[in-house]
Amino acid sequence: MIKLSIEELKEVVKQERICQKITEKTKEKAADIITKSKEDAQESLQKAENQEYYEKLFSKGLSEIEEKKKNIEKKTEEKIKSINEKAHASTAEKAVSMIVSYVLGEE
């Protein structure tokens, strides 16, 4: 068994108090770490829930659909142009002549 003098015992007790204070501070620090992690977690969840982000995503998709619709319209115009060009060339004359011959009983 170790025998200590009163003075020495006081020193040890003093040291223990210092250590307790440090432990208290450490516990506070640990609590801060957990609080900070909870805040980070909350932020992460809020980001995931952010409606604005999904609205932007939807809006971007809508723009792409509009673009596709415009392409269809453009193609329609091109097709109509091409139909008109072909029909107004000699092919229309041929078609008219075919009908006339049919009505006259020539075919």
Added chain:
Amino acid sequence: MENIKAQVKFMSEIENKEIIEEAEEQAKKIVSNAEKEALRIRNQKTLEVSERLHEKEISDLEGALLEQKKRISNVRSQLLDEVIAEATTILEKMGHDSDPRYRTSLRKLIIEASTRVQACDLEILTNSRDKVFVKSKLVELTKDISRLKGMPVILKISKDELDTQGGTIVLDKNKRQIFNNTFEARLVEAKDELMSQISMILFEGLED
């Protein structure tokens, strides 16, 4: 004595280290769980957006394609109408000018109509303009039709007149059998018979 103090300090340091490690471990778990949940939410919400967009795309593009088909079909139909209108104008002009091509055609139309009516006593109807021409060709027509039918026929020109641009209607004595070979009737027939051929001529090689 110094040894005891150092031991107290050492024990305390170990305890403090454990407290921090435990807190860090717990914090890591909290953040990791939240990140997993955030990822799940993000995936779900992104999927919802993408499903909404997909539905919208299908409905909008189907509408646009339908509109495209409608417009192209209208253009085609308009062009076919124009072709028919042009043919009608030519035929009207031919009739008015008593074009030799028309005269030949009228003979053919009368012969065709007469052979289709299963009778020997026939009546021919035309417009007032063509009546004179038919009268002048009646003997010749009677001969040709009799030959084609293989029996003698009696051909008469009706007192009535047709309101037609050209062609004829032939009927039997009792007016039970009628064969309409007027331009108007033949134009209707031409639309039915030739529409696919005309469409081929006009629109061949063009995509739908």
